[in-house]
Amino acid sequence: MRHSVRAFTDRLVSKEQIEKAIDYARHAASSKNMQPWRIAICQGSILQTLSKELIEAVYSGQKPAAELGESKENPIPDLYMDRARQCGYSLFQHKGIERHDKVARMEHWCENYRFFGASTVIFFYYDLSLPQHCLIDMGIFLERLMHSLEQQGLASCPQASLSSFPDIVNKHIKMPQELSPLFGLSLGYEDKDAHVNQFCTEKLAPKEITNWFS
Numbered sequence: 001m002r003h004s005v006r007a008f009t010d011r012l013v014s015k016e017q018i019e020k021a022i023d024y025a026r027h028a029a030s031s032k033n034m035q036p037w038r039i040a041i042c043q044g045s046i047l048q049t050l051s052k053e054l055i056e057a058v059y060s061g062q063k064p065a066a067e068l069g070e071s072k073e074n075p076i077p078d079l080y081m082d083r084a085r086q087c088g089y090s091l092f093q094h095k096g097i098e099r100h101d102k103v104a105r106m107e108h109w110c111e112n113y114r115f116f117g118a119s120t121v122i123f124f125y126y127d128l129s130l131p132q133h134c135l136i137d138m139g140i141f142l143e144r145l146m147h148s149l150e151q152q153g154l155a156s157c158p159q160a161s162l163s164s165f166p167d168i169v170n171k172h173i174k175m176p177q178e179l180s181p182l183f184g185l186s187l188g189y190e191d192k193d194a195h196v197n198q199f200c201t202e203k204l205a206p207k208e209i210t211n212w213f214s
Contacts, residue, residue, distance in 0.1 A: 007197050009191050012043075013187060018122075037138055040125065046172055055114070059110075065165065094195075113162075115186040118157075122187065126179065142185065146185070162183060
């Protein structure tokens, strides 16, 4: 069963493996065949540079960009925020991080910007002028990509956090101006000895997400 991996080995992923996954993902369904996805694949020194500058932004107190659709006027409903908080709380418990341990919490957050040790990161770009329903297409593309990676023995972790500092990302990844980084995907070989990778989130049962009508 696929799960988000938060610790990778340093084993490199080949170009052929990534291209195979992309070839599978590109057949994802999309509204009117618009195929809104565009990706940037990063390996090597650019990841080190991005990691350094992103972590510096966190420690300097730089305010992250608002997530797509996020605003004070349009807060996330409590139902979904409660699930997000429970996920975070459970992960802290699993890692032994106390609620008031600010140093450990900050280090935990910065692991996002070390890409959990992954040798490859894919940034997903999106034209924000597109209608919102095209975001569904992005999700389908992402899921197919992760599935193909899994079939090749690779692990991954999708990260909305990798779009938190778009100016830093855009400084080093030169994509068309109309495109914005939407999220990232860290990928590689899972470190099966890492305690953090034993963490699994609870999922709602089918009956909790389904309504039947006839």
